[in-house]
Amino acid sequence: MEKRVITFGEIMLRLATPGYSRFIQSSTLNATFGGGEANVAVSLANYGIPVEFVTRLPENEIADWCISELRKLNVETKNIIRGGNRVGIYFLETGAVARPSKVIYDRAHSAIAEVEKGMFDWREILKDACWFHWTGITPAISQGAADACLEAIKTANEMGITVSCDLNYRKNLWKYGKKASEIMPDLVAGCDIILGNEEDAEKVFGIKPEGFRAEQTGGEIDAAQFESVCKQLMQQFPRAKKVIITLRGSINANHNTWGGCLYSDKLYQSRRYDITHIVDRVGGGDAFMGGLIYGLLTYTGDDQKALDFAVAASCLKHTIYGDFNLVSVKEVETLMKGDASGRVVR
Numbered sequence: 539m540e541k542r543v544i545t546f547g548e549i550m551l552r553l554a555t556p557g558y559s560r561f562i563q564s565s566t567l568n569a570t571f572g573g574g575e576a577n578v579a580v581s582l583a584n585y586g587i588p589v590e591f592v593t594r595l596p597e598n599e600i601a602d603w604c605i606s607e608l609r610k611l612n613v614e615t616k617n618i619i620r621g622g623n624r625v626g627i628y629f630l631e632t633g634a635v636a637r638p639s640k641v642i643y644d645r646a647h648s649a650i651a652e653v654e655k656g657m658f659d660w661r662e663i664l665k666d667a668c669w670f671h672w673t674g675i676t677p678a679i680s681q682g683a684a685d686a687c688l689e690a691i692k693t694a695n696e697m698g699i700t701v702s703c704d705l706n707y708r709k710n711l712w713k714y715g716k717k718a719s720e721i722m723p724d725l726v727a728g729c730d731i732i733l734g735n736e737e738d739a740e741k742v743f744g745i746k747p748e749g750f751r752a753e754q755t756g757g758e759i760d761a762a763q764f765e766s767v768c769k770q771l772m773q774q775f776p777r778a779k780k781v782i783i784t785l786r787g788s789i790n791a792n793h794n795t796w797g798g799c800l801y802s803d804k805l806y807q808s809r810r811y812d813i814t815h816i817v818d819r820v821g822g823g824d825a826f827m828g829g830l831i832y833g834l835l836t837y838t839g840d841d842q843k844a845l846d847f848a849v850a851a852s853c854l855k856h857t858i859y860g861d862f863n864l865v866s867v868k869e870v871e872t873l874m875k876g877d878a879s880g881r882v883v884r
Contacts, residue, residue, distance in 0.1 A: 541835050542588040543669040546690055547575030547676040548650040548683075549593055549604060552861060554630040561631050561640075571604050572628075572861025574673040574706060576613070577821045580862040581828025581851065583612040587835065590614035592663060594649045596622045601649075611862065617663045622649025630820060633791035639820070643710065645679070655685040660693035669831060670694040673704040674742070677721050678711035684721050691728040702731035704827050705738035718742045726775050731834070733782045733827055734771075736764070745770045761785055761799040761807045768801030780834075780841065784826055784852075785810075792816050796853055798826065800845040808849040811878075816856045825855035825863035829870065850874045 553567040575591065582589040591613050595601035597620045604625060605615050626645030633639040645651065664670060670690060677684035694701050703726060712718055722742050726732060739745040747763045761783070768781040780802045787795035787810075797810040829851030833844025850873040855863040 541669075542590070542667045543579070543582055543671065543831060543835075544590050544592060544664060544667045545575035545579045545671045546592045546687065547573055547673055548626055548645065548648065548679060549573035549576040549591070549595075549608075550626040550628050550645060550648075551600060551604070552628055552630060555632065558632055558634045561629070561642075567629070570860045570862075571607050572821060573626075574675050574704065574824050575671060576608065577824035577861050577863065578671055578704075578828045578831070579608070579613045580611050580864075581825055582832060584863070584865060585828075585832045585867050587832060588614070590617065590663075590667075592617050592658065594619045594621060594653050594657070596620065596624055596649045598625075600625045611864075617658070619657060620649075622647075622652050624648055626650070632818065635790045635792055638791055641820075648679075650676075650683055651680045652682065653680070653686050654682045655689060658686055658690065660690045661697070664690070664694055664697055664699055667694075667699055669700045669702065669835070671702045671704075671827070671831065672725075674706040674718065674722060674738070675708055675711065677725060678708055678718065680714050681716065684716075684725070688725055688728075691725055695728050700731065701729045702827070702831065703729045703733065704823060705732065705734040705742055706823070707738045707741045709741070719744075723774075727777060729775065729778055731780050731782070731830075732771055732775065732778050733784070733823075733830065734767075735784045735786065735823070739767050739771060743771070743774065745774075761797065762805065764799055765801060765805045768799075768805070772801070782830060782845070782848075784823060786822075794819070794856070796822075796849065796856070798845055798849045800841050802841050806842045806845050808845050811849065811853040813853060813856045818859045819856050821861040821863060822852050822855050824861070826852035828863060832867075846874050847871070 552572045555564040579591040626648035629642040631640040764783045782800045785797045797808045800806045829848035833847035837843040
């Protein structure tokens with residue numbers, strides 16, 4: 539079977555202040571597109587994996603522009619359904635040093651938020667796929683989006699397709715009367731691969747790492763502390779074959795450490811990257827997920843190498859403006875081998 543991946547979720551118009559300007563200072567905003575599952579799709583397309591992004595967008599020129607951008611990046615869009623009235627928007631103010639970045643959402647009543655059960659023919663969409671990916675952002679948008687996501691997961695399970703999720707808890711999105719803890723368990727139960735960070739498992743499932751404080755900041759995070767989280771998630775969701783935790787140490791808005799751990803038959807740990815001059819960290823987790831899917835599909839049976847590829851890919855994303863991780867396999871593998879010099883390539 540061809541290694542074809544399907545991702546499903548919302549893509550938004552991203553309006554960001556230039557440089558490190560605050561909203562109140564800015565007379566212009568830079569317009570690009572982004573969204574968790576679309577970001578993953580773009581990463582995979584860059585790595586040469588056939589990938590398709592599925593969503594619902596309105597019949598207007600902004601949506602046409604969005605689809606055109608995805609197609610330029612070799613992401614298939616043939617099963618995007620058209621309808622509804624608007625493309626969701628998010629506004630980004632990039633922080634610096636002690637001032638954090640800020641995101642303001644304007645996505646209420648977007649086309650995908652008003653999707654209903656039965657709108658997508660998942661059996662047809664997934665017929666040639668080997669992998670389906672979603673994030674916890676999609677079921678947070680609306681009950682209809684959660685229902686559509688659950689339909690896709692169940693169909694993928696019936697068809698023997700690998701299902702992955704990024705738990706991606708966003709407290710500001712759960713506004714339609716349901717809590718993440720009410721909706722997410724049924725969806726995650728159908729997943730083979732689960733990705734999260736130090737907050738997601740606690741906020742959604744009440745699972746905490748042993749000896750770790752949620753407010754912990756600074757560069758040093760002990761990956762071994764998270765083995766208990768991985769085991770607890772696998773106990774709660776027995777279908778899961780691998781649980782992956784991303785490990786971010788936040789020294790300040792421009793300086794983070796970055797790594798990850800993967801638990802399957804044992805705990806695998808990555809090297810830790812020291813990212814001293816972050817260009818754009820938005821989409822860093824999606825870059826990790828895109829790298830992980832590529833790694834698991836390409837380095838079959840080598841969980842350590844898959845993890846290392848994911849962490850290196852995401853490290854590079856922190857140097858790239860916009861949501862999308864526009865790097866090649868060669869660039870990621872060069873960093874994996876230890877070349878972080880940044881010397882000019884001639």
